[in-house]
Amino acid sequence: MSKIEEVKAMLEAGKAKLVPGLVQEALDEGAEVQTILQAMIDSMGVVGDRFSAGEIYVPEMLMAAKAMSKGVDVLKPLLTGGTSSTLGTCLIGTVEGDLHDIGKNLVAMMIESAGFDVVDLGVDVSATKFIEAIKVNKNVTLVACSGLLTTTMPAMKQSVQEIKASGLTGFKVMVGGAPVTQEYANEIGADGFAPDAGSAAVKAKELVKA
Template sequence: MTKIEEVKAKLEAGKAKLVPGLVQEALDEGNAVGDILQAMTDSMGVVGDKFSAGEIFVPEMLMAAKAMSKGVEVIKPLLTSTSTSSLGTCVIGTVQGDLHDIGKNLVTMMLESAGFNMIDLGVDVSTEKFIKAIKENENVTLVACSGLLTTTMSAMKETVQALKSSGLTGFKVIVGGAPVTQAMADEIGADGFAPDAGSATVKAKELVKA
């Protein structure tokens, strides 16, 4: 097993204490920073798929995300010097009227480790707060709106439509949460939809690079 394969295995197992050392060993062996980051991102994709399939649950997902962030800490100083370091700034929040944040926090960790500079607005975020954050932060390329209650889907629709009609440009809007579907995302005018944290990373990168 190569060092990168070890990193992937331990990350998927949520071994946050072991991952940083293995990442350092992989670097010492001469592996490229981008390859190590890609391997960790792929592992989180696997974890995300398992979570979606009901094979693992939130605690395991959080442990893997923590292992990922610990691994990223090791390579972060090296990332700033590469072009893969940032995909721009992502403003994320749970829409107004909704206080759920586990899913949002997972997505925040995943997107940060993928190279986004994250601005987390927390829960119960008003449309105005989203727009203010876009104006106040540089290079906002993505706005992520989360919602877990069916009752807050109208708030999500209002938020997306307000973002689209704000006159601000240069960013894509991604939505997610248990009741959200691709059909709903299309209907409310979002640029993208992700059913879980694993696929959110893939979709976010697609949107920003499109």
């Protein structure tokens, strides 16, 4: 088994303590930085698919995401000139009036492991705050709005519509959360919807590359 294959296997197993050392060994053997990064992104895709299929659960997914993060930390100093985030910046936040962040944090990790720079705006994020963040961050290609409460659906609608009406361009808006459906996403004018963290990473890439 090559070092890169070992990295992938340990990442999928959520072995956060082992992944950085294996990444370093792969580098020492002459593997390209981008090759290692892509291998880890592919592995997180596998983890996401298994999560979506109900084969693994949130704890396993979090462990794999942590392992990915530790591996990326080894590569970061070697990723020059912003090539690390080929997909641009994703702003993510839980909409105004909602303080839930576990789902959002999972989605943020998955989207980051798919190759985005993620800026987490936290919880209880107003439409105005989303718009301000789009203005101050470079190369925003995706805005992700999360909501877990049925009562905050109007706030999600307001956020999406105000972001769309802001005159700012160059990005797509994605929504998700327990009460959100594809129909609701269509109704409020979002560009995309994902039912869970695994599919969110896939959808994020689809939207940005479309």
